[in-house]
Amino acid sequence: MVIWGEKEVLDNQQLVTIKGTRDGLTFFIDDSCSFDHAVHELHDKIKNSRPKEDEPVISVKVKLGNRYLTKETEGRLMELFTEENRFKVDKIETDVIRKKDAIQWKEESEIKAINQIVRSGQVLEITGDLLLIGDVNPGGKVAATGNVYIMGSLYGIAHAGTDGDRKAFIAASYMKPSQLRVADYISRAPDYESDGVYMECGLIDEEQDKIVIDRLQVLSHKREEISGFERRMQYG
């Protein structure tokens, strides 16, 4: 009697393939078998290819295809590789993400258009990019995890990249803000009376290590990937 499945498949097909690259090894793990089988085979493969004591540590990339790893299973996989400290796991790549994460990504990368005057004492907090059609009055505050675009006058406080994104910026039709904040940077208005500026943006200047205000035109070369979604795709 032939028992369908496991044994036969295992014989015919490799569940784990290893490829050597310039940067180290890439492990391709088949995504159609059960995780336990993959781990089993991986265990054997690792045993055979693990560098010796006197050889240098090899960095490893794992490609999972359409397999999703939970925190637990990822831990088991990591354990397997890092046993005896001869492999260093660079990256575990998967082609799939959870719906929940996808929705969160979308949230974080969406531009939310809001039509409102943010008055003194009001705080407008947004996940993603904020497009405010209206003014931010003195004493009012807007904050977004992404960029802040204001079609109106900014007199109050604007905070871009609240989750720590230093590439985020603040753009406004007219700005005379009391404070600009980007990620963990804060800059404030000078103590002397000054005129506001039209069509400018506030962003972190790496060289000066502070927030600078510049013409909107500089964004096209300083912040090329303007959309939060593209940023996420690139930097995870």
Add this chain to the structure above:
Amino acid sequence: MGEAIVITSGKGGVGKTTTSANIGTALALMEKKVCLIDTDIGLRNLDVIMGLENRIIFDIVDVIQERCRLNQALIKDKRFESLSLLPAAQTSDKTAVTEEGMKKIIHALKPEFDYIIIDCPAGIEQGFQNAVAGADKAIVVTTPEKSSVRDADRIIGLLENKEVESPRLIINRIRNHMMKNGEMMDIDEIIQILSIDLIGIVADDEDVIKASNNGEPVAMEPKSKASIAYRNIARRILGESVPLQSLEDNKGMMQRVKRLFGMRS
């Protein structure tokens, strides 16, 4: 059915009570039935400005705590049959009044009066919440000072979450020469920041202080600038369209002639 209008500002001392008294008086002058409500419990002033302090027997807290009927607490004005005042209590504090209590009172007053003017206390705490609770419309009073405009902005923001129609603005205590010199915020600048409709501007007028001290609202005086301003506001509340008052000092003909000849005026 009457209309309840709350007069508020956030900041203290910008002239809420004076404005309430004068708008009430001006509306009464136009033969409307008006009830003024003072909600500044513990710091009542409206009765003093109206010159009705000696007539108080019961107050708003007595009404809410059912120690008297609403009609017993209403004070008839000494000048107008059609003007009444519901005074605040001087001995209790703001917790003695509840939002439900206010709503009930205003609901009971509405069939009797054309306009119910509610004088709001300064601040944004319970007293403000009470005063706003039963109001249909709001008038925000500000002066041309940054701090006062900032507070007005805050109040407008808070009013947006209430069941109140979008508020209208009175700019009080304008000193024309300072505005011209740029030492005071000018009207356009204030409106640009607050972005609500303007219902009136009132000049800083000594007559207002004189009148308040005499217990006679300035709106009773026919000629004073502030009086005209308040009466214009009342007309705008009634729906008339009245152009904004010119703030220029109206110098007499003789003085204009003198200036023409280069004499000091």
